[in-house]
Amino acid sequence: MASSRLDFLFCHLCGTMLTVPNSEYAVCPLCKTLRDIQDIRDKEIGYTIYAEDIRRELGIEIIEEQKVQLSKVNKKCEKCGHDEANFYTRQMRSADEGQTTFYTCTRCGHQSQEN
Ligand SMILES: [Zn+2]
Ligand SMILES: [Zn+2]
Structure with a gap:
């Protein structure tokens, strides 16, 4: 299953795709929320390992x-x-x-x- 590494590069407040102006942080172009790149990296790793748990939590039906x-x-x-x-x-x-x-x-x- 092709899952984009960019899945977590979305603003947790408004859902807008974040831009990454440098290697330190990502920023939401709409609400200007900053997210630490390290935080996103951690989530990517977590996502890889616990993808099934997360999907179950979210109640997403995976056909x-x-x-x-x-x-x-x-x-x-x-x-x-x-x-x-x-x-x-x-x-x-x-x-x-x-x-x-x-x-x-x-x-x-x-x-x-x-x-
Ligand atoms: Zn936002
Ligand atoms: Zn028959």
Whole structure:
């Protein structure tokens, strides 16, 4: 996943992208808030390590983390008896929910799921 190193170069007050006039500090062009470059660097490191925790804290739903895969499998449809189905698994965010596998019959579209 391509995550910009500049993600934290935004003003925490107004959200404007900060400018970096020198190596000492960053400044918000709108509200003139100064931020120490060292502070931003620390957050970048923290972001790398704790990215998942931060996203969970912020309640951001990360679609690519659901790891949706679609492929065919030999599974007998309980409705029409066809023996081929598309299936994909979805890993739920919370560990106690585990992984759910969804099957869709390639002939009649009947859906079933297994945990
Ligand atoms: Zn600002
Ligand atoms: Zn079917």
